Amino acid sequence: MTIQARGVVWRAGGRPIIDEIALDVVEHEFLGIVGPNGSGKTSLMALMSGLRAPHAGTVALAGRSLRHFTRREIARRIAFVEQQAETAERITARQAVELGRTPHLSALSPWQAKDDDIVDTALAEVGMASFAGRRWHTLSGGERQRLHIARALAQQPEILFLDEPTNHLDIHHQLGLLDLVRSRRLTVVAALHDLNHAAMFCDRIAVLDQGRLVALGAPRDVLTETMLADVFRVDAAVEADGNGNCLVRYARPGTVKEKCLQ
Template identity: 65%
Template structure:
């Protein structure tokens, strides 16, 4: 694909080529500013690359009608807006829009899909709550439910565990993996990536610097070079791994300044 995107003449994503396999969970990891969100936006068709092409089923994404694309691909962004007067149920119902004819109401099947999506993210008790009354984590779970209600073949997630407690972080990642659909997720937590991803793509300064199974990619050397931390990695026979971080060394305080 050789995707390149520039801002102010500077490449934010620099000649990244990446094939996503049907049915796999691909995690994008990298430090802040490494280009993950921009790459996600190009994969989802929200941003047009300055060079290279994003293709779906061999067709350039920018050439696919938005309604048709929404039937195949769902995106959950880090910061996604929603109308303030909507209830939780109405937010998730928006996921059915690509499948409806203009001005047609939701069918019984649509309502069942919405109910199942709400239940999947543990938000059924909040069905009639208004959007402004919900916490950040509850809103994030609704955005996930809305994406599931689209019934996409491909689910693209940009930091989906933001605002979620540990229970819902793990539950969400297990949920999307269990669906058997193609998942591309930008993640901050390297252990989450190692637990759930089939492959991990490491971004650094806009470039793709590593791609492969978790245990092959998340080595102590790669973590030190890309993330600037020391780590101990325990690899397992199934290609996954567990990462333990070393406490960073701190410089001793200046006794003169400390006394003052």
């Protein structure tokens, strides 16, 4: 399923946070959204996932405006893993993941054995099956983050939005979870801070700066030394390999950067 933003604007405090963005997300692609803090990454994803309505412009799923979908219809198609998602409920890890099945349940479609299987699979995929009976408040930040992703997978969406999904995770779980969502037949949109993660896992990268889309394309085309200097204000060398992949190597402030390896 595709998702399109056309001339999207969102304001806060009288100033534009998202300013005239047009962006198409292709079915089954992994799109990374990068940019400095305050560039509008979270706000754009909230607009494109239907959590917020734009002040101007439109967002459409497969050509149909989100305004014409009910909340349940959107939730059956789109899952959103927030950066700072929390719950005050005294529930177990498994119950937190079971919440992902809510959009699919109704009086005519109660909980069934297949729902148990979906939850079991999601827990196993994020390495949390052995934690199923643990109470939420006893879990670490990283464990909770893995459960949020499991909840989103249990939702069985067609489009998955991830806002800084690797927060609180060690490097093993960062790479493992990005590889997991990459391997699923999903359309994935992820706000990422680590540009090397974006280069490794994303088909395309969208760069935001002060609420505007300033670059969009394959990682090797977007992650240039000029862009890193102009948008992120860092000195870095971008190394390219023979397979078209790239790696960003940052220079310590005040030092001469390394030359790009050929």
